[in-house]
Amino acid sequence: xxxxxxxxxxxxxxxxxxxxxxxxxxxxxxxxxxxxxxxxxxxxxxxxxxxxxxxxxxxxxxxxxxxxxxxxxxxxxxxxxxxxxxxxxxxxxxxxxxxxxxxxxxxxxxxxxxxxxxxxxxxxxxxxxxxxxxxxxxxxxxxxxxxxxxxxxxxxxxxxxxxxxxxxxxxxxxxxxxxxxxxxxxxxxxxxxxxxxxxxxxxxxxxxxxxxxxxxxxxxxxxx
Numbered sequence: 747x748x749x750x751x752x753x754x755x756x757x758x759x760x761x762x763x764x765x766x767x768x769x770x771x772x773x774x775x776x777x778x779x780x781x782x783x784x785x786x787x788x789x790x791x792x793x794x795x796x797x798x799x800x801x802x803x804x805x806x807x808x809x810x811x812x813x814x815x816x817x818x819x820x821x822x823x824x825x826x827x828x829x830x831x832x833x834x835x836x837x838x839x840x841x842x843x844x845x846x847x848x849x850x851x852x853x854x855x856x857x858x859x860x861x862x863x864x865x866x867x868x869x870x871x872x873x874x875x876x877x878x879x880x881x882x883x884x885x886x887x888x889x890x891x892x893x894x895x896x897x898x899x900x901x902x903x904x905x906x907x908x909x910x911x912x913x914x915x916x917x918x919x920x921x922x923x924x925x926x927x928x929x930x931x932x933x934x935x936x937x938x939x940x941x942x943x944x945x946x947x948x949x950x951x952x953x954x955x956x957x958x959x960x961x962x963x964x965x966x967x968x969x970x
Contacts, residue, residue: 760791763804766811770828771860780861789856793836801913802835806899810834813895820946821891826866829857830873830892840917850874882945890945894953897943900960901953907960927968934965 767787771780794804810831818824830853837848850871857867873892876882880897882889899910918926937943943957944950 759804759808763787763791763808763811766828767832770825770832771862774825774829774857774863774866775861776863776866778861778863781859783860786856786860790832790836793838796838798840798917799838800916801910802838802917806835807831809899810895813898814891817891817894817946817948820887820948822887823866823869824891826869827873827888827891827895829853829862829866829870830888831895833870834874834877834892834896841920846875846878881940890949894944894946894949897957898949898953900937900943900957902956902960904960904963907964911964931965931968934961934968937961938965 764784764787767790768783771783771786791804794802794807811828814821814824814827814831818827821827833849833853833856835845835849836852837845839845853874854867854871857870858864862870869888873888876886876889876893877896880893882893900907902910914930915926921929938958938961942950942954944954
């Protein structure tokens, strides 16, 4: 598809995401006056469109937001979770290890400017930092929703999962094959060792078995 054909689709997707940003930001402001929300959306969308991203793109953001919508009834504060979804990979450099922390700091800086109260801002930043481990405490319903939404790709169809794995490999194209296989296998084993990948009732019922199958399949392929 040439650029002229692709551009309207991209802009349409961006317009939809701008609307979704506004729809979660305004309730999070709790009635306070705030600046125009759209420049904040545009700044975030520019980050999600950076060239080093192959999987961690606006398509991933959209998928996470969709999964949060699916799980919203489980969350204590769905709008805080949606804001955390926007920020959770807002800073993303595959060659660095502090992406989640830098993303959380970005939220702590941007959200007060956007009119979000301190308590909600702190909760969003906490949730972003939680995506380092994807291991929320029991009863942390907001954390359970965000982590389940972020990991839901693991339960996708075999074709979609293969595309996801290929995109992750492309993001780490600077890593030699053998080192990548070892590192990726370690990540997969760490996930498989978790007692539960998904903490919400919906995630446990609908996503857990398929996700474990996909992880085991990828681990087997890496060993060949």
